[in-house]
Amino acid sequence: xxxxxxNAISADxxxxxxxxAGLMLGYLLARAGLRAVVIEKHPDFLRDFRGDTxxxxxxxxxxxxxxxxxxxxxxxxxxxxxxxxxxxxxITMADFSRLPVECRFIAFMPQWDFLNFLAKKxxxxxxxxxLQSTAFDDFIYDDGVISGVQTLQGNERHTIRTSLVIGAxxxxxxxxxxxxxxxxxxxxxxxxxxxxxEKHPDDPQLGMGHKGPxxxxxxxxxxxxxxxxxxxxxxxxxxxxxxxxxxxxxxxAQVAPFSAERMAEVDEWDKLKLLSIRIDRLDHWMKPGVxxxxxxxxxxxxxxxxxxxxxxxxxxxxxxxxxxxxxQGNVALQDLQxxxxxxxxxxxxxxxxxxxxxxxxxxxxxxxxVPQIISRFPFLRHLFGRLIGLGFRTEKPRYL
Numbered sequence: 001x002x003x004x005x006x007n008a009i010s011a012d013x014x015x016x017x018x019x020x021a022g023l024m025l026g027y028l029l030a031r032a033g034l035r036a037v038v039i040e041k042h043p044d045f046l047r048d049f050r051g052d053t054x055x056x057x058x059x060x061x062x063x064x065x066x067x068x069x070x071x072x073x074x075x076x077x078x079x080x081x082x083x084x085x086x087x088x089x090x091i092t093m094a095d096f097s098r099l100p101v102e103c104r105f106i107a108f109m110p111q112w113d114f115l116n117f118l119a120k121k122x123x124x125x126x127x128x129x130x131l132q133s134t135a136f137d138d139f140i141y142d143d144g145v146i147s148g149v150q151t152l153q154g155n156e157r158h159t160i161r162t163s164l165v166i167g168a169x170x171x172x173x174x175x176x177x178x179x180x181x182x183x184x185x186x187x188x189x190x191x192x193x194x195x196x197x198e199k200h201p202d203d204p205q206l207g208m209g210h211k212g213p214x215x216x217x218x219x220x221x222x223x224x225x226x227x228x229x230x231x232x233x234x235x236x237x238x239x240x241x242x243x244x245x246x247x248x249x250x251x252x253a254q255v256a257p258f259s260a261e262r263m264a265e266v267d268e269w270d271k272l273k274l275l276s277i278r279i280d281r282l283d284h285w286m287k288p289g290v291x292x293x294x295x296x297x298x299x300x301x302x303x304x305x306x307x308x309x310x311x312x313x314x315x316x317x318x319x320x321x322x323x324x325x326x327x328q329g330n331v332a333l334q335d336l337q338x339x340x341x342x343x344x345x346x347x348x349x350x351x352x353x354x355x356x357x358x359x360x361x362x363x364x365x366x367x368x369x370v371p372q373i374i375s376r377f378p379f380l381r382h383l384f385g386r387l388i389g390l391g392f393r394t395e396k397p398r399y400l
Contacts, residue, residue, distance in 0.1 A: 008158075008159045008160075008161065009037060009129070009158060009159070009160045009161070010035070010160075010161045010162070011035045011036060011037040011129070011160060011161070011162045012029070012034040012035045012036065012127075012162065012163075012164070012326045012327075012329075013029055013034065013035075013036050013037070013162055013164045013165075013166060013322075013326060014036075014037045014039065014148065014149050014160045014162040014164070014165050014166070015036060015037065015038045015039070015165075015166040015168055016039055016136045016149070016165065016166065016167050016168060016169045016173075016174070016175045017038075017039075017040065017167065017168035017169030017170060017173075017175075017294075017296070018038050018039070018040030018042075018045065018115065018119070018130065018132070019115070019168060019169075019170060019294065019295075019311065020051075020111070020114070020115065020118075020294070020308050020311045020312050020315070021168040021293050021294030021295075021296075021311035021312065021314055021315045022038050022040075022166070022168035022169075022294075022315075023038060023115055023118040023119055023122065023130075024118060024311075024312050024315035024316065025166060025168065025293070025315040025318055025319055026038040026122050026128055026130070027118055027121060027122035027125075027128070028315065028316065028319035028323075028397060028399065029127070029319060029322075029323065029326070030122050030125035030126075030127040030128035031065075031122075031125055031399065032319070032323045032327070032399040033125075033127060033327070034127055034323065034326050034327065035127040035129075036122075036127060036128055036129070037129045037130075037131065037160055037162070038122075038128075038129070038130050038131070039131045039134040039135075039136060039149075039151055039160075040130065040131070040132045040133075040134065041133070041134065041135040041136070041169075042132065042133070043132050043133045044112070044132065045111065045112040045115040045116060045119075046112050047111070047112065051111060051302070051305060051307055051308040052108055052109060052110055052111050052114075052220070052227075053106050053107075053108060053305035053306075053308060053309070054076075054106065054107040054108075054109055054114060054308070054309070055106055055305070055306065055308075055309040055388070055389055055390075055391075056096060056099050056101050056103050056104060056105065056106070056389040056390060057101075057309050057312075057313065057389065057390045057391055057394050058308070058309045058312045059071075059101070059102075059103035059107060060101045060102065060103065060394070061312060061316060061395070061396070061397065063101075063102055063103070064396060064397055064400065065397060065400070067117075067121060068102075068103070070117075071114075071117055072107070074109060074113050074114075074117065075109070075110075075113070075223065076107045076108055076109035077107070077108040077221050077222075077223065078105040078106070078107055078108075079105055079106045079108065080095070080096055080097060080104060080105045081093075081094065081095050081096065081097075081381075081385075082094040082106070082385075082388065092381050093381065093384060094304075094381055094384040094385040094387075094388050094389070095381040095382050095384075095385045096385045096388075096389045097382075097385070098382050098385070098386075099385065099386060099389050099390060101389075101390070104389075106305070106389070108220060108221070108222075110222075111308070131151070131153065131158065133153055133154065134151050134152070134153040134158065135151060135152050135153075136149060136151055136169065136174050136175060136178075137149070137150040137151055137152050137157075138150050138178055139165065139178060139179070139289075139290075140159065140161070145288065145289065146163075146165060146288065146289030146290060147161060147162070147163065147289075148160050148161040148162050148165075149162070149165055163289060163329070163331060164289060164290075164291070164322070164326065164331050165289060165290050165291075166290075166291050166292075166293060166318070167179070167290065167291070167292035167293070167296040167297075168292075168293055168294050168296055168311070168315070169296055170294070170295045170296060171278060171280075171295040171296070171299040173292060173295075173296035175290065175292060175296060176282065176292050176296050176297075179287055179290045179292075180287075181282050181283075181284060181285070181286075181287065181290075181292060182282070182283055183280055183281050183282035183283050184280060184281065184283065185278065185279070185280040186279040186280060186351065186355055187234075187278075187279065188234060188277040188278060188279050188301055188358055189233065189234050189358055190231045190232065190233065190234060190277055190358060191231070191232050191233070191234055191235070191236070191237065191274060191275060191276050191277055192218070192229045192230070192231050192232070192274075192275040192277065192302065193229065193230045193231075193232060193237070193272045193273070193274055193275075194227065194228070194229050194272070194273040194274075194275060195228055195229075195230075195266050195271050195272050195273065196222070196225045196226065196227055196228065196265075196271075197225060197226045197228055197258065197262055197265055197266075198224075198225050198226075198265060199224055199225055199226060200262075203226075203258070204257060216230060216231050216255045217229070217230055217231075217252070217255045217256050217257065218230075218231070219257065228256070229275075230252050230255075230256075234277070237274050241269065245266070245267075245268070245269060249263040249264075249266055250263075275302065277301050277302065277358075278299040278301075279299060279300065279301050279351055279354055279355060279358075280298070280299045281297060281298035281299070281347060281348075281351065282297050282298070284340070285297045285336070285339065285340040286333065286336035286337060286339075286340065287333075288333050289331075290336075291318065291322075291336045291339060293311065293314035293315060293318055293339070293343075294307075294310070294311030294314050294315070295307060295311060297314070297340075297343075297347075298310070298347045298351065300350065300351065300354065301354040301358055303353075303354045303357055303358060304354075304387075304388045305388075306350060306388060306391065309391065310343075310346065310347065310350065310391065313343065313346070313391065313393070313394065313395045314339070314343050316395035316396070316397055317339055317342045317343050317395050318339050319397065319398075319399065320395065320397065320398045320399075321335060321338045321339050321342065322335055322336075322339070323398070323399055342393075343393075345392060345393060346391050346392040346393040349392045350391065350392060353387070
């Protein structure tokens with residue numbers, strides 16, 4: 001058996017996870033002249049049914065960085081409003097037209113395109129390194145203090161020497177687990193089954209949002225196909241599989257805006273992707289030498305599609321508060337705590353709303369009164385537009 005090779009890399013910061021938070025933070029640190037290494041366990045960014053919404057808050061950050069115009073040359077669809085069909089009536093749930101930013105819309109863009117764009121821009125700075133097909137293995141300690149990470153790339157072992165490790169590796173974060181960080185789970189009563197349907201010339205103009213008489217069906221226009229989601233009760237998927245694929249397709253057809261015949265495209269279980277919804281957050285996002293951001297620190301429900309954008313805001317806040325200490329070569333625990341203190345309120349407030357909106361206290365057979373209330377008081381659609389589009393606290397990059 002061939003022995004693993006040892007390769008040593010030195011960096012000001014090692015970021016675990018090449019998602020939106022990790023790549024944005026890597027870009028910002030490298031832009032500030034720091035050495036940032038981002039490790040990503042997959043060979044590329046191609047993943048079906050990732051969060052593909054780029055909200056006005058993120059688009060504003062891209063504008064501030066001078067990247068917006070080029071970003072928007074990539075294929076995307078724009079949604080100036082989020083709509084839902086309730087009892088056959090089309091209702092605007094959120095309107096972005098009055099937001100105090102340049103881009104008053106959500107851009108629906110495949111996340112792999114967005115991530116490739118960020119990685120390309122970050123690579124223009126000499127201090128940026130992206131290691132793909134590279135898995136986080138464990139921390140390195142010197143005299144009880146974290147001094148780097150061990151990673152595996154196939155049979156090749158990398159030693160990354162750094163005084164700060166950022167966990168941006170998602171809700172199942174290995175950084176979080178290895179660091180022993182603990183938190184609270186708030187549950188979620190629903191899961192989502194994602195799948196795609198090819199577009200037909202006679203399809204209705206559906207736009208973006210929840211479609212269907214019971215709001216159980218989600219439709220996103222992807223240009224040449226529809227990304228569809230069907231919400232189910234938590235942990236119901238195994239039960240549905242026992243009943244058979246035909247029974248599930250028949251049930252979905254009852255709430256879908258497409259004919260029952262269209263469900264024939266879902267001809268095997270592998271074409272359904274289960275998203276297990278979680279809402280949780282860490283008590284403390286950090287310990288000496290380690291900080292978690294994005295989903296690693298706080299898993300969000302897909303309600304409003306805000307998870308990606310909260311992760312981006314976390315990354316900007318982290319760059320704002322840690323760039324100077326990193327440049328000075330001395331990141332104290334108090335510096336890491338400032339990141340959580342800055343991002344705690346928007347995290348808690350957003351999760352509070354998501355928990356209320358997904359509460360299982362209301363019987364599933366009883367329609368939600370929220371759409372009717374919004375229809376009665378039109379100003380609420382602009383309020384929801386602000387909460388979804390900008391969130392509770394926006395961040396601006398300091399080191400421009």
